[in-house]
Amino acid sequence: MYTSINMMKMSMNIMMMKKLKEILYFPAPININTMWNFGSILGVCLMIQIISGLFLSMHYTGHIMNAFSSVIHIMHDVNNGWLMRLIHMNGASFFFFFMFLHIGRGLYFSSYYLKVTWLSGSLIFVLTMATAFLGYVLPWGQMSYWGATVITNLVSAVPVIGNDLVIWLWGGFSINNATLNRFYTLHFIMPFVVLVLVLIHLVSLHATGSNNPLGLNSNMYKISFHIYFTIKDIQGFLMVLVSLMFMCCLYPYILGDPENFNMANSMVTPIHIQPEWYFLFAYAILRSIPNKLGGVIALMMSVMIIMILPFYDYNMIQGSGFNPLNQIMFWIFVNSVILLTWIGMKPIEYPYVMIGQMLTVLYFLYYLSIPMINMVWMMILSLMK
DSSP states (O other): OHHHHHHHHHHHHHHHHHHHHHHHTOEEETTOOGGGGHHHHHHHHHHHHHHHHHHHHTTOOOSTTTHHHHHHHHHHTSTTHHHHHHHHHHHHHHHHHHHHHHHHHHHHTTGGGSHHHHHHHHHHHHHHHHHHHHHHHTTOBHHHHHHHHHHHHGGGGSTTTHHHHHHHHHTSSSSOHHHHHHHHHHHHHHHHHHHHHHHHHHHHHHHHOOOOTTOSOOTTSEEEHHHHHHHHHHHHHHHHHHHHHHHHHHOTTTTSOGGGGSBOOTTOOOSSOOOOGGGHHHHHHHHHOSSHHHHHHHHHHHHHGGGGHHHHOOOSSOSSTTOHHHHHHHHHHHHHHHHHHHHHTSOSOTTHHHHHHHHHHHHHHHHHHHHHHHHHHHHHHHHHO
8 A cells, every 4th residue: 555655656756847847948949038037027926926915814804894904903013914015015016017018028029829828818917907906905995995986886887787786796785894805705716716827828838839039930949948048037036026125125105005094984085096007007098988888898998908819910920020010009009008007197187088088099009900010011021022
């Protein structure tokens, strides 16, 4: 019996070592640069968020009467609780910063040709945004409460059953203890769902291989991932950890909202309600549409439109390195996202609404114009032969 158990353990160890070698010695294109580090950095950020979140969940109380005071308890009374909370709070901003860079790199170099990898990554992005929203509600400050009120009320835009859906989501006729408990449970579970999707993302990437800056077939020009690229990844990890600790120790609340230092009060509405910075571009798109249902559809499309890219763009040359028209549109798109983020912080008044509407058009125009731009560029290349 003991011999069979030992044999099973030995076979499992051999399988694990084999899989580890496959990951470490995975053939990677020789010309990938530091922009291909963002994926591994996101993996580190995800683990930081999960580990710090587990520690915080041990001391957090999911009740509307105690949630705010439990956060204060974590900050003041729990050993190194202040550090865990600040790492978790600012780690979310780091996570989204590198996620936007990762998506931007994928758009620029046409990584959406790897369909399964791109679609799984897009789903990770959507679920991460949902997880971050749920987590923002948990401290039960003023901005947490009113942010939850505004965003959950958007569900009422659904025709016929909208109001019933909102009541079902709240667990009552207003945001209450049932709502907070549901959000807490979902916020705890969803990172593990994201973790499963990350594994699918990695498996599909290893099955197809990475693309490269030139957008050409690199099967003849590949080298082992370890040790050439693991060193670059470790440098990225250290940069993120040092930057995160620097921010947590010196500027911990630079990205926070002062209103969230006040306990949630349903009788006092903040003058200006706005979400975290990584939601602002979508929030600005929502506000730029004068119709409620239209705004909700635009909001959802602003996040999910990246999922349509693998299905309609066909180009012999991947990436924008040799496509100046695509480069121009890409940088217009990047600037429109940055300006939409800025507009999202501004009050809903002239000229911010008008600017937001113009930027919204530019935002969606980029995604819709990619096939046309590539077609025009291929025609130009064929005429130059």
